[in-house]
Amino acid sequence: MNPKNFNRLFFVPIQGAGLSHSAAAEIFNKDEERTDWHDETLWFVREKRDKAVKQISEWEQLRTLGSDIKDHTLSNLDVYLAEFEKNAQANGIKIHWAIDAEEHNEIILGIIREQKVQQVVKSKSMLTEECHLNDYLAQRGIDVVDTDLGERIVQFRNEPPSHIVLPAIHLKKQDVSETFHEHLGTEKGNNDPQYLTEAARQHLREKFIKSQLAITGVNFAIASTGGFVVCTNEGNADMGAHAAKIHVASMGIEKIIPKVEHLGVFLRLLARSATGQPITTYSSHFHQPRVGQQMHIIIVDNGRTKQLGRPDFRSSLKCIRCAACFNTCPVYRRSGGHSYHTAVAGPIGSILNPNLDMKANADLPFASTLCGSCSNVCPVKIDIHVQLYKWRQVLVAEGFTTGGKKVAMKGMAFVLSHPSIYRISGKIGRWIMRVFPFIFNNKSFNPWYKQREMPEAPEQSFRDWYKKNKK
Amino acid sequence: MNSREKILGAISINKPSLIELPVIDIKSTSSLSVDWVDEFIKTLESIGGKVVQLSSIDLIKLEIQQAKLRGEYIVNTLPVLGEVNNEINPTMEASLLESIDRAYIEGSIGVAENGSVWLYEHQIKNRLLPFICQHLVICLNINKIVPNMHEAYQQVDVAKEGYGVFLAGPSKTADIEQSLVIGAHGARSLLVYLIN
Numbered sequence: 236m237n238p239k240n241f242n243r244l245f246f247v248p249i250q251g252a253g254l255s256h257s258a259a260a261e262i263f264n265k266d267e268e269r270t271d272w273h274d275e276t277l278w279f280v281r282e283k284r285d286k287a288v289k290q291i292s293e294w295e296q297l298r299t300l301g302s303d304i305k306d307h308t309l310s311n312l313d314v315y316l317a318e319f320e321k322n323a324q325a326n327g328i329k330i331h332w333a334i335d336a337e338e339h340n341e342i343i344l345g346i347i348r349e350q351k352v353q354q355v356v357k358s359k360s361m362l363t364e365e366c367h368l369n370d371y372l373a374q375r376g377i378d379v380v381d382t383d384l385g386e387r388i389v390q391f392r393n394e395p396p397s398h399i400v401l402p403a404i405h406l407k408k409q410d411v412s413e414t415f416h417e418h419l420g421t422e423k424g425n426n427d428p429q430y431l432t433e434a435a436r437q438h439l440r441e442k443f444i445k446s447q448l449a450i451t452g453v454n455f456a457i458a459s460t461g462g463f464v465v466c467t468n469e470g471n472a473d474m475g476a477h478a479a480k481i482h483v484a485s486m487g488i489e490k491i492i493p494k495v496e497h498l499g500v501f502l503r504l505l506a507r508s509a510t511g512q513p514i515t516t517y518s519s520h521f522h523q524p525r526v527g528q529q530m531h532i533i534i535v536d537n538g539r540t541k542q543l544g545r546p547d548f549r550s551s552l553k554c555i556r557c558a559a560c561f562n563t564c565p566v567y568r569r570s571g572g573h574s575y576h577t578a579v580a581g582p583i584g585s586i587l588n589p590n591l592d593m594k595a596n597a598d599l600p601f602a603s604t605l606c607g608s609c610s611n612v613c614p615v616k617i618d619i620h621v622q623l624y625k626w627r628q629v630l631v632a633e634g635f636t637t638g639g640k641k642v643a644m645k646g647m648a649f650v651l652s653h654p655s656i657y658r659i660s661g662k663i664g665r666w667i668m669r670v671f672p673f674i675f676n677n678k679s680f681n682p683w684y685k686q687r688e689m690p691e692a693p694e695q696s697f698r699d700w701y702k703k704n705k706k
Numbered sequence: 707m708n709s710r711e712k713i714l715g716a717i718s719i720n721k722p723s724l725i726e727l728p729v730i731d732i733k734s735t736s737s738l739s740v741d742w743v744d745e746f747i748k749t750l751e752s753i754g755g756k757v758v759q760l761s762s763i764d765l766i767k768l769e770i771q772q773a774k775l776r777g778e779y780i781v782n783t784l785p786v787l788g789e790v791n792n793e794i795n796p797t798m799e800a801s802l803l804e805s806i807d808r809a810y811i812e813g814s815i816g817v818a819e820n821g822s823v824w825l826y827e828h829q830i831k832n833r834l835l836p837f838i839c840q841h842l843v844i845c846l847n848i849n850k851i852v853p854n855m856h857e858a859y860q861q862v863d864v865a866k867e868g869y870g871v872f873l874a875g876p877s878k879t880a881d882i883e884q885s886l887v888i889g890a891h892g893a894r895s896l897l898v899y900l901i902n
Contacts, residue, residue, distance in 0.1 A: 276883075276884050279884070280884070291819075293732055296732060297732070299728075300728055300730060300732075303725075303727075303728040304727065304728060306725045307724075307725045307726060307727040307728070309721060309722065309725075310721055310722050310723065310724045310725040311721070311724060312717045312721055313714045313717040313718045313721065316713075316714065316717070317714065326868075332708070332709040332710040332713055333709060334709040334712055334713060338709060382891070383881070384879045384881040384882070384890060385879075385881035388881065388882075401880075401881065401884070402881065403881050403882070404884070406882075406883075407883060408882050408883045408885070411882050411883075428882040428883060428885040428887050429885075429887050431882055432879060432881075432882065432887040432889070432890060433889070435890075436889065436890060436891060439891060440804065440891070443800060443891070444800040444801050444804060457865075460864070460865035461865075462864065462865055468877070468878050468879060468890070469877055469878070469879050469890035469891045469892065470837045470877040470890060470891045470892025470893075471890070471891045473833070473834075473837045473871070473892070474834070474837050474838065474891050474892065476833075477800075477832075477833035477834040477837065478799075478800035478834060478838075488713065488717070493727060495859055495864055495865070496730055496856070496859050496860075497730075498855070498859060498864075499730065499854075499855040499856040499858070499859045500730060500855075500856075502855055502872070503819075503820075503854070503855050506820075510880075512753060513749055513753065513819060513820035513821065513874070514817075514820035514821075514822050514855075514872065514874050515874070516753075516873065516874050516875050516876070516877060516878060516892070517837075517871055517872075517873060517874075517877075517892065518822070518871065518872040518874075519869070519870075519871045520864045520869065520870045520871065520872075521868075521869055522864070522865050522867070522868050522869065522870075523867075523868030523869070524868065525796055525797075525833055525868060525869065526796045526797050527797055534713070536709075536712075536713045536716070540713060540716035540717055540720055541716075541720070543716075543717060543720040543721055544716075544719070544720030546722070549720075549722065
């Protein structure tokens, strides 16, 4: 068999459009130095998380509470959403409901057109990324300025964010310097992060002051009070929302929490899990529009109710978007966020996205070693690695993997259920590895060899050794 | 059927049977020292804030006078510190607020575990003020420090006013190669005066 076909048949599921995770990761891995840097930098963030978590003796109790509060909320979600709507309306906030991404985008376009808005700023909202809001509005002649520094950088470069908390983590300061030189006229070759950030500060201040409409995400929406909380370190959500005449906040249905006291649990968990900070610089609580301002909230489904109906996968809706699972994941760290070709990358994205489009995202649950580190760091105890494994079963059963995988699995099942054939195969394998090592130590014949060293083949199997040595 | 009904209908069909809401019974704060003031100072300084303990506000008054003499645009919102800037109101626009060099605001409570201070809307006069000023000074009664967020939410009524914020340190970002830069979009520095 042609080794390339072998690779395709056995390791790459059917792909909808664009490159599969493994194909994109292969390109990412070509720059070894940068891959190493990416790996180490994200691990550094993971270590900061560990340090912060260890300061809190009741951390595990907090995780359990966070998980249980979210489980409860999902089991009563319709009641809480209705309660939230009622209270928010009483606070003077206009509530909209969007069944999917398109309706979400249409609602925002409607507000923009009705109010004759020209300047729009947006702080970080993964939901608007999921809905491809910027592209939708750009096609209709409306420019949205992303105001989070990392998001502004990738927006200038026409790239999507590669990480939900650190959108430009795939870039080096030289890349940012070049981008800012081109778009903001900064000094060529000046790579100083302080200098570059200052340039963005000046550039975006002007945008904040001129903007008429600000879009933000929502970290937590409180059913009992009809308010919502937005967390940032830069202060861009506040600069946008407080300067603009109209504030539109987009939230998925799963952002609801029942009561104010639950914020105590989630704000303690969120920033520590995300970056190792004890809390984000700004945790802003919005309950009413300011005098003369309009405030809108768009409550979006876009596949979430469907995920709620999948008992094996519904707990993925507990996610508070801290990205701890990204930072700890050995596959994410060495393949980069863009390889996941979706708005939310990483382990959590790999269990959320197949729900949105099984065919296009069939590769993602396979982009994992199932090591379980993601589940161990998750602040709301989502069993991410278990769900990755379960998605694989669903995808194979639904026919979203190639015939090759089925043949391989059947072949494996045959070998494993016939001990004599298993023993002979092992013997042949070890013999080939010793006598013709180039067959295994060769990237074209053996895809496993890419970015890996092969072990030395032992002289005998464990079974043979045991037979000889048991006494 | 509109989208609201469709979404709520789908949830009621797809949601699991009711799971009980847990009671928050966090008792242990053993990781924190007993002296909440010390803890607050240590934490806030670790995230880029500065803390100064004062037994008299005269020093702040003097500082404001001197800065004004230097021609800086200082906004004072606390009557105890002298003349209050009455031009700051809830509808004042960003283009006018932008030139503020330093703002003095009163905080409600401080949280030892994370160095944050709760600010009510009435304390900041204009929602933009603590963000758009170049430098922010918060005056906080030293007796108003609570150990953790659970107690903080018992002390403040977050829904009482239209807006409020837990503010912890100066604005910052690490979006360029994870290098920490202070002064992203909000205030470039935060100084908290703890007043006896």
